[in-house]
Amino acid sequence: MDCETCNDLLLDLHYDELDAARAAEVRAHLAGCDDCRAASERLGRTRALAAKLSLPDAPTHSAPVMAALASTSQVATAVSGRVSAVIPIERAREVKAAGWLQRVGELAMRRQVAMVAISLLMVGLGLRYLPFRSPTQSVTTEMSQPEVIPATELTPPPAPSATPPPAQSTAPSMRARAPLARAPASSDGRAASRAPLADGLRGVAAGTGAGDLAGPRAGRAAAMDNADLGRSREAEIVEAPAPVAAAQAPSYNGIAQIPADEERQLQQAMPPAPAPTTWSAARNSAESASSRGDLAATIASYQRALALDPPPAERHAIALSLHRALISAGRADEANRVRAQYLTQAADPSALAGQVPTSVPRTQTSAGSVQPSAPRPASTRPARRSNSNVNSDFNQSAY
């Protein structure tokens, strides 16, 4: 036996895993080989040291339980699969059921699940409540199938003397400029039968009385709303131009659109806001009208503000704005009257005390239709320049 084979068999020799014949061969080799014998002795000493390690006894408190389990074999593991306690098999079913609920609960309480649930809830609420249709679309959707009463179904006017001149179907704008109480009835049948806006207008008209209504009425709903108003109202209905106009209404993606001029008519036909009772409200109304580009309303609101007796400084500013609006509207005479009444020094010296002298002539020359104002005394400019209250001067100058 060579040393390599002997070294391979040393472990088997020390742990008694060699048969007797093979062990005798190894021992014979060890007797004649110092190196292999030394290796065997080292191995033996290490084993002797390792054998000095006393094995700790297993805890005894669990021994009876384990013995009982071994005898009955009725055991169950915990839900997680990791055995942490020994429980009877009857209890195991309950634990398993509780574990199922616990798993479902843990899954439901996970942060990701909660976030997904909240996201779905938000999306659902958004789909439910967010308006996906614009107001125009909602109006035009309802007008896609206008219900129109043919003219033949309507009762002809019994008394020609009480009938106003029949409205022309080609002149809706004229009817739209009618008094506001008459506006729903004066607008054509399409407008009366197509939109909530028109419904609201109809309600306003009904509240004002039937005798004021005039003009054609083609919408069936409008006719039904006014059915209780008497035959005298229906006698005023003379013609129904709606079908032709409805057929001519433009459409986009199958949805009929209201022409811009009719929209404007409907807006103008709406009852106006109550007249402002304070000069500030009137001024605000004028400014809003100016922002809309409604020059007439702007002028009217400024005039209303001036009539409500604003403070001198504000009166001056309002007069300037009114003056400018009148010039823009080409009403130079009225602008001159406003200027003479409010913007001259004789008219209101206190308001002009802080005004920059070049401001008024500059605006007036820009308008081109107003005479330049009288030159201001030269002594006023140095006096105001020496004044330290620059801010108050600037605030009082409207331009």
Place this chain on the structure above:
Amino acid sequence: MRRHRTPIFHFILRSVKNPATADEILQDAWLRMIQGAREFQRASRFTTWAYTVARNLCIDHARKAVHRRHPSLDQPREEEGATLGDSIAANDAGADRNAIGHQLQRSLVVAIESLPNDQREVFVMREYSNLSFKEIADVVGAPENTVKSRMRYALERLQSSLVEYEDYARTLG
């Protein structure tokens, strides 16, 4: 099972290095054995099967304990080499009966637990559980020659770790 309880507990203890955890895993292994009694193949020895179950549980515990940082009573300290359990006074009267033997016990625990896992499990099963190399090969799922190589490496490491007890070992021999 009573016959294997202490060797398996020692095998588990040397792996998890905590008596309480070792006891818990021992009970777990025992329950697994009872539950899997029907699956037990009578072709193999019960000892091999029991150690396989215990070893698998030790591996599972090691995987779960990767993030656990609590110190073990048997875990050696950084500088001294002694375990935390050594600093606790023993209750038995013969604990300090032999100073060398007591120190050797500590050194052996340190040396064995410092072995690589594959070498330590082979050494413990062979040296203290008296499993044959073939049975150990069945438990660890490795060839018998591989097991012998691991055992040889383990003994060499232990010999180098316990070189200070060389003279003491000669007296034992």
